[in-house]
Every structure is written in C-alpha cells, then in structure tokens.
Amino acid sequence: MQNFTFNLPTKIVFGQGTIDQIGIEAAQLGQRAMIVTGKRSASAFGIIEKVTNYLEQEGVGALVFDKIEPNPRTSTIDEAGKLARENECDLIIGLGGGSPMDAAKAIAVAAVETKPIWDFIPHGKTPSNPVKKALPIMAIPTLAATGSEADAGGVFTNWETHEKAVLFSPLLFPKVSIIDPELTVTVPKDYTADGGIDIICHVIEGFFTGDDNTPIQDRFAMGVIKTVIENLPIVLKDPKNIDARANLSWASAVALSGMINSGRGGAYPIHALEHSLSGHYDISHGRGLAVLIPALMEYSYKSRPAKYAMLAIELFDIHRDGQSDEQLAVKGIVAMKDFFASVGRLLNFKDIGIADDSKFEKMADDALRIYGIDGEYLGNPKPLYRDDILAIFKSLAG
C-alpha cells in the first residue's frame, strides 16, 4: 500500500428529514448565503422554499442563483461569482446534483477573485492560478451520484473550447454537507440510474488501476458496488423507497471521500474519456460512463486478470469451478453489462446522442492533454495511447 494522508474535513449530517438542520449549520458559517442550484428541480419540488425558510429562522439571508446547467459552464460560474461579490455573500450553498454542488465550489472561489474561473482550472495549456482563498461551502445533494458532497473537487466546461476539466483544492471541501435522502425521491429514473453508474465508476477505477496490496480498499469498493447493484433496481421500481435511496446517498458520499481510494494510487481513465464526451456533447456524466465502462473493461482485463476475476466472484457470485482468472474476468464483464442493461443503460454512442465520428480526434486529444501522463497516455494497467482511445471510440460508434 502507498503512504497517504486521509483528511475529510467535511461534517456530514445524514438522514431523512435532516434538511431541517440547514439553518443551524449555516449560521455557524455565515450570515448571507448564496444558494446555488439548477434551473428547475429544487424550485419545482419546493426545496428552495424550505431551505430559505430554515435559513431565515436562524437569521441567515439567502440569495438564490438558479441558473446552473448540467455540466456547469465556466461562464455561468463567472456570472454567479460576480453576483456573490456584489451582494457580499459570505457562504455558498450548493443545492442539487453534482452540477450545482460543483458550481458552488467554483463560485466560492470566483466570489473572492476577479479573474475568470477558467484561469484557476488546470487544462494542460497555460499554467493555472492556484486557489488561495474561497468562501465557506455547504453542500446539499438532491441526487446520489458524484460524491461532490464529500470531496474537494468540481468539474467545469469551457463551452467555447469544449474542454471539461477539474478544479481541485482542499479549500473546496464543503464545511458541512446535509445528506437527506428524502430530497432524492423525485429524481427521474434515467438520472437515478446514471447516478448509480457514476458511484460504481468512482470506486471501480481505483480497484482496476491501483496497487494490489489494498485488501481493505478492495473490500470497501466491492461493498459500495454491491450496494448499488442491490439498491438501484429497488428505487427504479419504487422511487420513494427511502431505505434504498439512503443506501445510494451514502454510497455516493463515501465513494470519493478518500476512505476507499486512499493508498492505492491508480488513475481515472474512464472519467478522463467521459469528460471529453460530456464536454463536447453535453450528455449526462453517468450515461457516458455506462457506455465506456464495459469497453474499458474489455480493453484492460488481460493486463490484470486477477482483479477482474475477484470482481466476478465478489459481485456476481460466479464460482471459480476450475476456471482461470481470464475466464472468470470475461464472465464478470458479461455480468456487469447485463446489470447495466437491466437498469436501462445504453451501450453505444448513437444511443446517447453521439451521432458521428467528427469529434473523436479532438475528444482524444483533450483527454490526453488534460488528464494524460505527460500528455501522452492515460494511466491504466494497459495504458491508453491516442490510437487506443480512437479505436475504443470507433468501436462504440454503433
């Protein structure tokens, strides 16, 4: 196992009805909050009204910024940052899925800086400015997916260039996250399933690409994935099942919290490729991952058959019965594909709105420049060079 520092400075308040604690928690952090949210759901389901009331009861003023688009754009962050500055906000609350929570983190920086937020986001061209200060952040997830409620990163798209890249700083950990699974019962089936796939991907990438001597991390990872495999079908049938929703919400939070991936090193090649897809085609993050995960598993399993065999045995109860690791790996990949199909995920680019190959080269170049090692390849047991990425994209073209 590699040496590591694990520090999760986010206070997590978890459970059905805990949204009523937002006022008390916010009052410890600021007096004039900007609530950062998406364009529709938080208002349509009465969550903004609830949150605003709880804040007012504790003497915290609220300014609502409800223009965050899925796959948040840097131009929107700059607009909100200016507004937060002008209104002297001292606390930023991200309320929604990963997009508003991520946006809140970047707005917390934009509110105390005057340069465009893109200048702070490493994207492989000019050196980026370091994040030196940020307003305090709170996160209230309404969708179990990204883990933004318990990590220090956010992902943003420069819509002029279609580059999608990560802003990361320890200053961006939410001070408090209120994870109330009741807020997630209105998430439609497609986004619920996308979220489940995202959670799986957050732990499976480290499992496949990281060090071997990490039994605790591996078992945590299998536990998280198994929890999604068991609970996602339940909420797809019964969206108001609060126990199953709670299990997905907790899986979302722990997946990227550092608890599971610390000490294994590893890489995120599937995420690197997906960010290129959603940067260019504005698709749902989890929907893009669902297409890429099986393709990357097929590409990689022969380089790491034991890990893939472990996955088949632990997740899908496939018995060894004298089979080699490679034979088990193949069965595990089939089982994973079957699971994705059973929760309605789509399997090729055409299904998710990527109709032609005109952007493949740019997408590959962006992934390598922004996320690659020396800009040359993506880290993976079987490294992904430009030609490998293009071959995978072509195989998925449908």
Ligand code: NZQ
């Ligand atoms: O936009 P609104 O009106 O809020 O509706 C959203 C949106 O249409 C809807 N929704 C959210 N909560 C709902 C709801 N609808 C009904 N009821 C609710 N309770 O769901 C749709 C998708 O929302 P979005 O926030 O875009 O989804 P998600 O949580 O998947 O976030 C995706 C973004 O997070 C980034 C992705 O790249 C993408 O930009 N990620 C952030 C990460 C992080 N901070 O660590 C890691 C991830 O790997 C990921 O890259």
Ligand code: ZN
């Ligand atoms: Zn993700």
